[in-house]
Amino acid sequence: MTIRNRLTVLFTTIIAALLLAFALVIYFSFAQNREEEYYSLLHHTAITKANLLLDARVQPAVLQLIYRNAENSLFQEEVAIYDTSFNLLYHDAVDIDKVKETRQMIDEIVHKKQIRFYQGSLQVVGFLYHHKQNDYVITAAANDESGYGKLRDLKYTLIIAFFIAIIFIYLAGQFFASRALKPVSDLVDEVEEITATNLDLRIKEGNGKDEIAELAITFNAMLNRLEKSFDAQKEFVSNISHELRTPLTAMLTELQVTVEKERDNLFYKDSINHAISDAQKLVRLSNSLLDLAKANYDHTEISFKEVRLDEILLDARNDVLHNHPGYKINIIFEQEIEDDDFISVLGNEYLLKVAFMNLIENGCKFSNENESSVAISYFSDKTILRFQDQGIGISEEALSKIFTAFYRGENKSFTGGNGIGLSLTKKIIDLHRGSVVVKSILHSGTTFMVELPHV
Incomplete structure (x- = not known):
């Protein structure tokens, strides 16, 4: 079932329940009012007939004649008058006797002053009537045909009105659900137009205030991240292709030249050394790419434990010197x-060692003396490591780009490299919730300051 249909059904069900409750309240309120009014009317009519008998001295035969010939159902009520000793003083129709009073009933009326009950479809009221120093027990019974007819008409009216209202409510629900979900439909149409070839497209954000606009804004933000990821991936593949092609081409050319004709042993040795050098570049590039991939893993996929930074730094120093x-x-x-x-942090020992080795090697290879210094200081909440060299330095223009993968500035002519090391280092430090800041002066040296929070 579509959301539009679910909303319509839910809307219709809620309104139908409210209408049904409203209709039931009206129906039962009317039924209760009808009952109360008819009991009061029976009571009033019975007293009127008793006054005619007791005050006006109207003959019982005349009252019985009026009862038998009454066209109005109200005057067809059967009235019986007793004294408190259960002696019948008057009865509209003894031969019919709808109520069939008993001594127990008379005593109950005397005791309770008034009783009301149903006998079949008849409403019956019995009450104690005080008249000129005497007490009488009067019962009256009648069928409220008119009231029941009105109640029946009300029931049919409510039922018909209820089902007609349900139909209109369902149609209205369809209309309003369609209007409410139209922004979603438009959103779907716009999203269907976005593919890997046109990730620059964005969906309309509407008024920027409601939930649909919030969804559109969130989706556009996701598209921004995807576009950047795709662009970075394309750039990454392009750079990798270039980095791999250069040593492979050099190796292939060297080997082809070598096999073209017979050479002396010295030439073969030089050729093999060149091939080995190119192969080593490929190995370093492969290792850097693997480390970069590992640093890009989800945080939850990398094992972290408490490690000592001084021990990792010493291991990194030994590996670099090796x-x-x-x-x-x-x-x-x-x-x-x-x-x-x-001096301890919660981290991954291997990745931290890779980051420290990159910073140490970077300082040594861009220094004329191939020398780098690492200073360690610690505080209660963090440890600070400063990687310093007295090398060629970095220009201000290049400082903002040195952490970009495969970027190599004007110092690429000074020494070899693939431009992955500093980018990898930045990702590793970020992964450990730390920060890395670089300061450099041309021809005077560079300092990388790494801050890592404690466990």
Whole structure:
């Protein structure tokens, strides 16, 4: 069932329930009023007939004749008058005797002063009547044909009106549901036009205030993220293709030249060394891409535990020196470690080591002396690491782009690289809820300051 139909059915059901409750209240209120009014009318008519008998001394035969020939049902009420000792003083129709009074009934009327009850379709009232120092018991019974007819007409009217109202309510519900969901239908039509080839399209946000507008705004925000992701993916694939093509082409060219004719051993050795160098570039690029992919994982997919930053930093230093024996790396503890918690964070040991190695290697390879220093200081809520070098520095224009994947500034001529390291480092630090800030002066050196919160 569509939302429009569900809304229509829900709307119709609620209004139908309210109308039914309203109709039942009207019907039962009318029935209660009819009953009360007819009991009062019976009581009043019975007293009138008793006064005619007792005060006006109208002969019982005359009253009985009026009863037998009455066309109005109101005057067809059967009245009986007794004294308190159950002696019958008057009866409209003894031969019919609809009520069939008993001594027990008379005593109950004397005791309660008045009783009311139904006998079949007849309404019966019995009451104690005081007249000129004497007490009489009067009963009156009649069928309210007119009242029941009006009640029956009211019932049929309410039933017919109820079903007609339901039909109109259902149609109105369809109309209003369609109007209410029209923005959603328009939204669906606009969304169907958006594909991977035109992610720049956006849906209309309406008045920007209601729930539909909020949905449109949220959807447009999602499209913005998707467009950026697609663009980044295209750029990533393009950069990867370029980075892979360069060493592969160099290797292929070197090998083709080598096999064209016989060479001496020295030439073969140089060719193999060049191929090995290109292969090592491919290995470094592959490792960087794997690390970058791992850093892009969902936070919940990466295992975190309490780790010591000083131990990770020492491991990173040893790995860098193993790969580049000519590098010089100084680690400076600016204060004594009084509490292990001050130097510990909740993190992934492997990723943090990759980030530290990237920053150390970056400082060493862009320094004339291949030297980098790391200073550690800690506070109650965070640890700060400063990676410093006295290298060539970074221009102000390049500073805003150094954390972009595959970006390489004017210093690319100084040393090799693929432009992934700093981008990967930034993602890893962000993943650990930390921050990294860079300050640099051309020809004077660069400082990367990393802040990581404690456990």
